[in-house]
Amino acid sequence: MGSVLALSSSPGHQNWPFSPDPPPSHWDRRDGRLPNPGSFHSLHRSCKDVFPQQIEGVKMILNKTLSSFFKVSHTLHLSAVSPSYYRFHVEHLQSDDYSKDKDAPALIGEMDSSGSLNAHALLHLNERVRARTVFQTQQSQFVTWQFETEYRGNDFTAAVTVANPDVPRESVILVAHFLQSVSSGLVLGGELVYHRGRAEEGGILTLAGQYSRPNWVATLNAGKGGAHASYYHRANKQIQVGVEFEASTRTQETTTSFGYQMELPEANMVFRGMINSRCIIGGVLEKRLTPLPATLIMGAFVNHRGDKLQVGLGINVG
Amino acid sequence: FIRTIVCSSPPIGDLRIKYPSSHVLAASSPNPPPPTSGGAASGLTVPPGFGMPPVIPSSGEASGQEQEDDSRLPNPGTFDECHRKCKEVFPMQMEGVRLFVNKGLSNHFQVNHTLLLSTTGDSTYRFGATYVGTKQMGPAEFFPVMVGDIDNSGSLNAQIIHQIANGVRSKLAFQTQQQKFVNWQCDAEFKGEDYTATVTIGNPDVLVGSGIVVTHYLQSITPALALGGELVYHSRPGEEGTVMSLAGRYTGSNYIATLTLGSAGAHASYYHKANEQLQVGVELEASTRMQDTSVSFGYQLDVPKANLLFKGSVDSNWVVGATLEKKLLPLPLSLVLCTFLNHQKNKFQCGFGVTIG
Numbered sequence: 001m002g003s004v005l006a007l008s009s010s011p012g013h014q015n016w017p018f019s020p021d022p023p024p025s026h027w028d029r030r031d032g033r034l035p036n037p038g039s040f041h042s043l044h045r046s047c048k049d050v051f052p053q054q055i056e057g058v059k060m061i062l063n064k065t066l067s068s069f070f071k072v073s074h075t076l077h078l079s080a081v082s083p084s085y086y087r088f089h090v091e092h093l094q095s096d097d098y099s100k101d102k103d104a105p106a107l108i109g110e111m112d113s114s115g116s117l118n119a120h121a122l123l124h125l126n127e128r129v130r131a132r133t134v135f136q137t138q139q140s141q142f143v144t145w146q147f148e149t150e151y152r153g154n155d156f157t158a159a160v161t162v163a164n165p166d167v168p169r170e171s172v173i174l175v176a177h178f179l180q181s182v183s184s185g186l187v188l189g190g191e192l193v194y195h196r197g198r199a200e201e202g203g204i205l206t207l208a209g210q211y212s213r214p215n216w217v218a219t220l221n222a223g224k225g226g227a228h229a230s231y232y233h234r235a236n237k238q239i240q241v242g243v244e245f246e247a248s249t250r251t252q253e254t255t256t257s258f259g260y261q262m263e264l265p266e267a268n269m270v271f272r273g274m275i276n277s278r279c280i281i282g283g284v285l286e287k288r289l290t291p292l293p294a295t296l297i298m299g300a301f302v303n304h305r306g307d308k309l310q311v312g313l314g315i316n317v318g
Numbered sequence: 319f320i321r322t323i324v325c326s327s328p329p330i331g332d333l334r335i336k337y338p339s340s341h342v343l344a345a346s347s348p349n350p351p352p353p354t355s356g357g358a359a360s361g362l363t364v365p366p367g368f369g370m371p372p373v374i375p376s377s378g379e380a381s382g383q384e385q386e387d388d389s390r391l392p393n394p395g396t397f398d399e400c401h402r403k404c405k406e407v408f409p410m411q412m413e414g415v416r417l418f419v420n421k422g423l424s425n426h427f428q429v430n431h432t433l434l435l436s437t438t439g440d441s442t443y444r445f446g447a448t449y450v451g452t453k454q455m456g457p458a459e460f461f462p463v464m465v466g467d468i469d470n471s472g473s474l475n476a477q478i479i480h481q482i483a484n485g486v487r488s489k490l491a492f493q494t495q496q497q498k499f500v501n502w503q504c505d506a507e508f509k510g511e512d513y514t515a516t517v518t519i520g521n522p523d524v525l526v527g528s529g530i531v532v533t534h535y536l537q538s539i540t541p542a543l544a545l546g547g548e549l550v551y552h553s554r555p556g557e558e559g560t561v562m563s564l565a566g567r568y569t570g571s572n573y574i575a576t577l578t579l580g581s582a583g584a585h586a587s588y589y590h591k592a593n594e595q596l597q598v599g600v601e602l603e604a605s606t607r608m609q610d611t612s613v614s615f616g617y618q619l620d621v622p623k624a625n626l627l628f629k630g631s632v633d634s635n636w637v638v639g640a641t642l643e644k645k646l647l648p649l650p651l652s653l654v655l656c657t658f659l660n661h662q663k664n665k666f667q668c669g670f671g672v673t674i675g
Contacts, residue, residue: 058657058668078659080437080666298655298670300415302435309437311415313655313668 034155037187040177047230050242051259052272052284055299055312063318086113155181279304391512394544397534404587407599408616409629409641416671512538528554636661
């Protein structure tokens with residue numbers, strides 16, 4: 001709760017084997033000092049990237065890089081279950097130094113054919129301080145407007161987020177994150193969410209811990225709102241495996257998921273599969289169609305309990 | 319054939335089992351049977367009734383003697399195949415995920431498994447078998463041919479085709495929906511030098527006293543022109559009736575124009591082979607029973623170098639569809655992608671399938 005809603009078409013958000021590694025930042029371990037633990041949102045990211053993304057209908061994405069600062073993409077989605085849409089996505093990077101980094105300073109905007117807007121502004125105010133602003137609308141109505149400030153110390157990260165502050169209605173959600181590197185592999189931290197509405201107010205505290213080794217990463221978030229545990233393992237150059245457990249006290253449900261990612265760079269192919277305790281089985285195949293600058297994506301998700309099947313095809317050009 | 323039956327009065331039972339074409343199994347299942355590559359095992363080929371009819375009507379008798387002897391006209395093919403060349407250009411609608419495995423067990427026997435996971439209906443598994451006999455009638459025709467397949471719900475389709483004598487071919491077809499028989503028909507086809515006559519008895523029920531008799535006749539008038547007609551007689555206790563329709567087909571150097579006219583409606587189709595890669599088809603269907611007409615335009619693009627086959631179609635019902643088929647050599651694998659979009663109803667359907675073997 002209170003976390004940033006992910007962009008629908010954020011580029012390079014999954015472990016694509018062909019993208020070069022992000023350039024080493026000066027936050028990396030040096031002289032025996034503990035490294036910076038990164039942001040709170042990316043704790044579970046390496047495990048989540050292993051899982052296939054649900055795909056439905058036909059999606060065509062055209063990416064165009066106009067310059068090293070400016071990128072544009074058009075998405076056309078034809079779907080059987082939800083209304084079809086056209087989406088226009090534009091990214092303007094502040095500098096072209098770390099263009100492959102996910103948290104690079106940028107202005108990102110996305111506009112839908114129904115008028116829904118999604119705007120992110122990530123700024124590096126200075127070496128240690130970062131700010132992020134997010135606006136999201138559903139057609140003409142604002143759904144999210146949040147402001148986040150993050151301070152990256154030598155071996156800790158602290159962030160404060162103000163989400164949906166509404167002065168007339170006297171409601172606001174405040175989130176504070178803190179992560180501290182305790183040892184070379186261990187990171188501990190917590191999240192405090194305070195929400196206030198006209199009739200009620202409350203706070204939820206969640207503790208987080210992450211232990212990483214060269215081949216695997218184990219993460220745990222536990223609090224009054226539920227628990228979220230994930231384990232990511234890189235078996236070899238081609239196979240990565242992730243296991244995830246989520247429990248929520250609000251919906252009184254638990255879910256366990258198992259996912260794997262198989263890369264075949266000689267065949268220009270990546271396959272991601274997953275199986276769920278909700279009896280959902282899914283697989284997505286991505287194939288780069290060399291020499292064309294296009295990627296073909298085929299995926300299917302089967303929900304055995306509800307006996308539903310979802311099939312998707314996609315093509316990414318550029 | 320089908321339309322004439324349905325439109326004449328209360329449905330007796332759609333006789334949808336047609337003479338098999340390039341589909342080994344031709345049944346009225348909602349998921350049309352996959353097109354086979356025409357025989358997996360070496361030497362196992364399907365008779366001409368299964369394969370695509372040639373652009374020029376097939377001639378068993380009229381060979382190079384046509385120039386000398388003008389009275390020798392080619393055999394016009396069967397009545398059902400008049401519109402087939404044009405229909406084959408159009409893409410086949412498919413949704414969900416389909417896996418089709420074809421295994422040739424010997425020169426005479428072939429087995430296939432189909433697994434269809436559907437987004438809208440039920441998922442099905444289908445098992446099919448094809449047996450081709452030893453009596454050889456032509457360079458690649460063997461008889462008898464027995465084709466059958468059964469569903470996971472118990473629905474069965476079975477056909478037996480046999481060449482009884484020179485020029486006489488007969489077929490027996492059965493179709494069940496779970497355990498109830500829906501179609502049972504028997505037909506005999508007489509292929510003369512320049513004519514084809516077919517008699518079909520459909521769903522004869524002696525106890526109830528109902529049945530359908532269909533007669534087809536197609537005659538070559540000139541080497542390019544073939545005329546014919548169809549007469550359908552159906553009877554049930556209490557009512558009986560006939561429907562008649564006439565057909566004409568003109569074959570040019572690289573095109574075929576066909577017209578079928580009857581009291582049930584009209585069906586006109588035009589097929590044009592532009593070059594080695596591009597084939598185009600236009601079709602007009604008018605039905606007096608449903609009081610509507612539809613025009614479809616389809617094209618087929620064949621790129622054998624890329625092992626690619628692309629079919630597209632546009633309809634007057636605002637339906638746009640396309641199918642892409644690609645052979646993934648060196649594996650004996652074929653991938654099919656299909657999408658259909660109905661702009662009027664704003665409905666979208668996509669599916670893909672893998673064919674192995």
